[in-house]
Amino acid sequence: MTDQDEPVITVIGLDGEGLGEHAAAALARATCVVGSERHLDSVALPDGARRIPMTNLAAAVDELFASAGPAAVLASGDPGFFGIVRALRARGARPRVIPAVSSIATAFARIGLPWDDAVVVSAHGRADQGRSARRALAAALAHPKAAVLTAPGATAPAAFLPELLRAGREVYVAQRLGARDEAVTRVTDAAAAAADDWAFPNVVLAVAPERSVASAMTWMPGHQGAPEGWALPEGQFEHRRSMITKSEVRAVALARLAPRPGTVVWDVGAGSGSVAVECARFGAHAVAFERNSGDCERVRANARAWGVSVEVREGRVPEVLDEQAGPVPPDAVFFGGGDEAAIAGTLRRHRPERVVAALASVDRVRPTRDTLLAHGYTAEGTQLQASRLADLPNGSLRLAAANPVTLVWGVQGRGADE
Ligand SMILES: C[S@@+](CC[C@H](N)C(=O)[O-])C[C@H]1O[C@@H](n2cnc3c(N)ncnc32)[C@H](O)[C@@H]1O
Known part of the structure; x- marks a missing residue:
């Protein structure tokens, strides 16, 4: 927020690498800190700051808006990428954002691949989890390199891994990136693909081995839009x-x-x-x-x-x-x-x-x-x-x-x- 009489909201991205100078200063000034329990536990909160666990997004944002002083929001990776920044802007806030490295960037880095040619899909979807999972799976199956943002339940890795494996993809589950117990697991058999004991949060990566690196640099991430020609002879x-x-x-x-x-x-x-x-x-x-x-x-x-x-x-x-x-x-x-x-x-x-x-x-x-x-x-x-x-x-x-x-x-x- 830029108006003098409004409390400043700083959204701080976390990726396990520790806080940078600006993020640490913003957190130290905060009179209230919002975030998941995992994120709140991962930093030292300033003395006297209110700790607001984000169990319900709307309620947490209400509390944030009611805060008298500067507030900090802790979020994973880049909070502007499938993150809290959208919800805050929708409520009229103009937060300052200090991003960390997105889980997708970290996951591809861990397997040593470029990801500017990947399609990134979010399987998160409150209204219709089944449809969100199907849509994400369809996009991942159609593209040689894909990353799926997962969530426990209907959009957990088991909703994607068996089909992706059957389609001949190299598949990985990148769990708890940046945490001490981080694990990036290559899944090679059907039993592992059907397992439901992955640690959260995690992302699924799927790569067609023969096209793990696009032959030419793409100019736009993901699917390139309508094909050059169609209704082909x-x-x-x-x-x-x-x-x-x-x-x-x-x-x-x-x-x-x-x-x-x-x-x-x-x-x-x-x-x-x-x-x-x-x-x-x-x-x-x-x-x-x-x-x-x-x-x-x-x-x-x-x-x-x-x-x-x-x-x-x-x-x-x-x-x-x-x-x-x-x-x-x-x-x-x-x-x-x-x-x-x-x-x-x-x-x-x-x-x-x-x-x-x-x-x-x-x-x-x-x-x-x-x-x-x-x-x-x-x-x-x-x-x-x-x-x-x-x-x-x-x-x-x-x-x-x-x-x-x-x-x-x-x-x-x-x-x-x-
Ligand atoms: C709402 S999205 C947030 C994405 C986030 N803004 C980012 O840039 O990574 C939440 C999803 O991100 C992924 N994610 C976030 N943090 C992660 C981590 N540390 N390790 C693996 N996946 C993570 C999971 O798929 C999780 O369900």
């Missing part, structure tokens, strides 16, 4: 006898699927996996379901060629969905292949927010629409028929017609149920 994918969703159809399908970091998109009847690859390029965690093993190989090759990770599940949908270690539930599902049973079976087991089906057969349009409505989805559709420019031998142009395709799509919760 069919020629840019390996495919079997044109078993690939054409680029014009793919463009509309992608728009309806809305792939982005933190989402999981399934590509059912993936064929070449072009839809899955494009969703992964947008930052989604993509899962391709395909019963033909040759096509599964092609999906893997296409993902490799485009430098993205796509999880490939060989088998028939919906039966393959009942495998023990099932894939992460979807936010959106694209049906490029498969029949009505695949759609109905998927919607019976999961409630993706968005569903898109590409249908070559007109006979399937009504049943697909009815299946969406019966499961409580909206149902809209459009027929797409592109004619591409082509050359005639005499040098003039013609329009080469592609087969029409009907796209049927729906959004959860606004269908016939209402």
Whole structure:
């Protein structure tokens, strides 16, 4: 705070390295000190200062505001990074901030890797812990280098480690960084991944071994945003006898699927996996379901060629969905292949927010629409028929017609149920 009559709040970041000169001076002046028990115990409080444990953020901030003299807030790492500074500013305070090293920076330093190419996700989420964990996991699975800020309960390391390990990542749990009992543990087996005895606080790191250091320096941390190009030409994918969703159809399908970091998109009847690859390029965690093993190989090759990770599940949908270690539930599902049973079976087991089906057969349009409505989805559709420019031998142009395709799509919760 800058006004003379307002108490000054100094937010002091802690990283176990001891207080710097300015932080020590601000703490010494404080008449009240707010922080977690762990942080309050880690420093010598000035004589006579009120000690306010932060069990409830709003109540602690109330007490802070009621304080007559200068106040100090103790927080972990850089308090401006997923920390208390946001809440204080939201309440109108203008705190002075003295940051320490963020837990993410320290964790990557401990394993000796740069982290400007990492995606950093917070799994903290008061309202919907399950969704926060799923979103964080999806972002971590889609990116070659990720750090997850965890919390006890639904967003503890066990919510992330098994899937990250299965996806071939090198995974670490960096516990109590800066404390005397700090431990950075590499997790290599499924039993350890499922354990729930990690010391808190901790962060999870996940690194794709072959891309632990990006080949070129990125200019922006994390996912780089929309890809350079999308609705890519069919020629840019390996495919079997044109078993690939054409680029014009793919463009509309992608728009309806809305792939982005933190989402999981399934590509059912993936064929070449072009839809899955494009969703992964947008930052989604993509899962391709395909019963033909040759096509599964092609999906893997296409993902490799485009430098993205796509999880490939060989088998028939919906039966393959009942495998023990099932894939992460979807936010959106694209049906490029498969029949009505695949759609109905998927919607019976999961409630993706968005569903898109590409249908070559007109006979399937009504049943697909009815299946969406019966499961409580909206149902809209459009027929797409592109004619591409082509050359005639005499040098003039013609329009080469592609087969029409009907796209049927729906959004959860606004269908016939209402
Ligand atoms: C609200 S965030 C605060 C992040 C903090 N501002 C920073 O820069 O590190 C809290 C989370 O940070 C991580 N964290 C904070 N201190 C840590 C520590 N000493 N060791 C490991 N992780 C820590 C944990 O994931 C914890 O749940």
